[in-house]
Amino acid sequence: MKILIFIFLFLIGPLTFGQEALNIIFQPKFETENLVINKTYLFKTDTLKINSFKCYITNLKYYKNDSLVHVSRKRAHLIDATDSSTYYISEHKFFRFDELRFNIGVDSLTNVSGVYEGDLDPSKGMYWTWQSGYINFKLDGTSSRCPGRKNKFYWHIGGYLPPFNTLRKVSLKLNKSHPRQIYIQLNKLFEEIDVSEVYNVMSPSDKAIRISNKLQLLFKQVP
Amino acid sequence: MKKTKLLFTLSIFALLSFDIIKNTYFFNPPQYFPQPTYDFQKNPLDSNKIELGRLLFYDPLLSANNSVSCASCHSPFNAFAHTDHDLSHGIFDSIGNRNAPALFNLAWQKSFMWDGAVNHLDMQALAPITHPSEMGSTINDVIEKLNASEEYKTLFFIAFQDSIINTSKILKSLSQFQLTLVSASAKYDQVMLGKDVFSDQEKNGHQLFKKNCAICHTEPLFSNFKFETNALPVDPSLNDLGRYSITQNPEDKNKFKVPSLRNLSYTYPYMHDGRFATLKEAIDHYTSNIENSDRLSPALKLPIKLTSNEKVDLIAFLLTLNDKEFVFNKKHQFKKISIETKE
Numbered sequence: 001m002k003i004l005i006f007i008f009l010f011l012i013g014p015l016t017f018g019q020e021a022l023n024i025i026f027q028p029k030f031e032t033e034n035l036v037i038n039k040t041y042l043f044k045t046d047t048l049k050i051n052s053f054k055c056y057i058t059n060l061k062y063y064k065n066d067s068l069v070h071v072s073r074k075r076a077h078l079i080d081a082t083d084s085s086t087y088y089i090s091e092h093k094f095f096r097f098d099e100l101r102f103n104i105g106v107d108s109l110t111n112v113s114g115v116y117e118g119d120l121d122p123s124k125g126m127y128w129t130w131q132s133g134y135i136n137f138k139l140d141g142t143s144s145r146c147p148g149r150k151n152k153f154y155w156h157i158g159g160y161l162p163p164f165n166t167l168r169k170v171s172l173k174l175n176k177s178h179p180r181q182i183y184i185q186l187n188k189l190f191e192e193i194d195v196s197e198v199y200n201v202m203s204p205s206d207k208a209i210r211i212s213n214k215l216q217l218l219f220k221q222v223p
Numbered sequence: 224m225k226k227t228k229l230l231f232t233l234s235i236f237a238l239l240s241f242d243i244i245k246n247t248y249f250f251n252p253p254q255y256f257p258q259p260t261y262d263f264q265k266n267p268l269d270s271n272k273i274e275l276g277r278l279l280f281y282d283p284l285l286s287a288n289n290s291v292s293c294a295s296c297h298s299p300f301n302a303f304a305h306t307d308h309d310l311s312h313g314i315f316d317s318i319g320n321r322n323a324p325a326l327f328n329l330a331w332q333k334s335f336m337w338d339g340a341v342n343h344l345d346m347q348a349l350a351p352i353t354h355p356s357e358m359g360s361t362i363n364d365v366i367e368k369l370n371a372s373e374e375y376k377t378l379f380f381i382a383f384q385d386s387i388i389n390t391s392k393i394l395k396s397l398s399q400f401q402l403t404l405v406s407a408s409a410k411y412d413q414v415m416l417g418k419d420v421f422s423d424q425e426k427n428g429h430q431l432f433k434k435n436c437a438i439c440h441t442e443p444l445f446s447n448f449k450f451e452t453n454a455l456p457v458d459p460s461l462n463d464l465g466r467y468s469i470t471q472n473p474e475d476k477n478k479f480k481v482p483s484l485r486n487l488s489y490t491y492p493y494m495h496d497g498r499f500a501t502l503k504e505a506i507d508h509y510t511s512n513i514e515n516s517d518r519l520s521p522a523l524k525l526p527i528k529l530t531s532n533e534k535v536d537l538i539a540f541l542l543t544l545n546d547k548e549f550v551f552n553k554k555h556q557f558k559k560i561s562i563e564t565k566e
Contacts, residue, residue, distance in 0.1 A: 055331055111342070112343060113262075113265075113343070113345075113346035114262075114265060114266070114343045114394075115343075115345040115346060115390060115391045115394045115395060116391065117389060117391045119391075120418055121389060121390050121391065122346070122362060122390050122394075123362045123363050123366065123389070123390045126320065127346075127349070129346075129349035129350050129353040129354075129362075130350055130353070130354065131340045131341075131350070132338060132340065132341045132342040132343065132346050133342075161470075164471075198297050204471075205471065
């Protein structure tokens with residue numbers, strides 16, 4: 001009997017004491033505030049509301065001194081501003097790292113390999129049904145400067161085939177202060193893209209490429 | 224009551240253990256067919272999933288107001304095309320802008336729809352389900368309706384050992400059924416297998432076919448599944464530029480996917496917009512109306528010249544591609560599956 005208890009403790013020991021889960025947080029921000037859906041933001045000369053923000057983080061890898069220490073267990077992670085639990089990416093083990101590398105969007109192989117479950121489920125509203133392909137980054141809302149119907153803008157950034165491949169790679173060198181917190185600074189996109197000019201983007205196109213080229217700029221370590 | 228539940232569960236497990244048979248049983252094309260493109264390892268065929276897919280294929284539940292099923296435009300008796308309709312019909316009497324293509328030998332296709340908009344068979348069904356002029360629904364709506372059906376929940380459990388209905392299970396089941404739609408029993412196939420012979424007329428037609436048509440309509444599937452332009456003038460009422468709308472590459476203007484010529488008699492009218500009602504009109508287009516342009520398929524740069532006798536012979540050969548056994552195969556038709564779940 002004693003032996004059995006010993007074996008039991010031996011088996012569950014590492015689970016309860018030795019291991020610590022590691023969480024990375026991707027926090028969508030608007031200027032200094034955490035993003036709130038449908039809140040009115042005054043931004044320069046513009047009055048803005050974000051109705052929807054979703055974004056794929058894929059192929060997440062952790063580096064220390066330029067060498068790979070961990071590959072995230074999840075193939076693709078969908079961040080959705082309507083559910084803050086999606087801001088967390090958790091790994092089942094603990095390790096040290098000083099750099100994150102990941103893709104914004106879904107790679108071309110995944111795009112042509114049929115149907116997936118989980119975050120890549122086409123029912124998540126991030127898949128184009130009329131023309132196969134994932135939407136990599138989706139930001140919808142209203143802007144007082146947007147000439148679209150009811151001032152609405154639709155930034156649905158996707159496309160995996162050249163010349164409209166919109167997947168973008170990010171590598172973030174992290175300092176020690178808050179290595180597990182990343183901001184997605186959405187206001188930055190309104191500085192880079194003029195919403196009065198580019199407001200309906202819903203297919204792989206030049207406009208999608210223009211926006212995708214700015215997406216890396218949004219990802220910042222918490223200062 | 225508990226006993227019936229137990230019996231029910233046991234019978235499900237019995238079904239599971241006996242009914243799963245190897246892929247080749249359900250998908251066994253002739254030797255002279257090329258390797259299929261579809262990756263069966265990711266979705267191995269089994270009878271429960273095929274039958275579930277068949278049920279979904281014939282179920283108007285997939286449309287917003289439960290009025291239109293896949294089979295509405297892809298009827299088994301028309302080799303899964305929509306005979307006599309130039310353009311596809313959808314929900315609320317809406318009319319689409321293309322001819323519903325025949326469905327068979329899909330395991331060999333790299334892309335789907337006339338313009339190749341869909342890149343994988345598993346993803347194809349999403350397009351008609353959500354298109355406002357086809358089924359006008361959403362995948363979430365379909366999932367909700369299926370989840371409300373005890374019968375479907377049971378069938379999903381039998382097929383996947385899991386009754387949670389999701390996009391992947393729906394699409395994979397639909398793929399499974401459609402993968403079994405193999406047309407390889409036409410007279411042409413019997414001749415290929417040495418079980419039949421062509422008449423002299425068909426033989427001559429076959430030679431003419433090889434000389435004039437086979438570059439694009441490659442044997443034995445009778446398509447190279449590439450995108451080509453065959454000099455059809457753009458219909459101004461549709462303004463459909465085909466492949467160009469997907470790639471936005473000017474080179475792709477007016478290009479459409481080469482359709483298979485199998486089962487021609489069952490799939491009229493012809494071309495992406497169903498503009499030709501008869502085979503003769505289609506052949507006359509190739510012999511008389513091809514205008515040269517930069518993008519014209521290289522295979523059509525040299526004029527196709529056929530005498531009227533040769534046209535008759537060519538048609539005689541093309542008719543050997545009609546696969547009656549496929550078209551009237553009961554395994555492909557609607558079948559009511561009923562499961563007793565009442566207690």
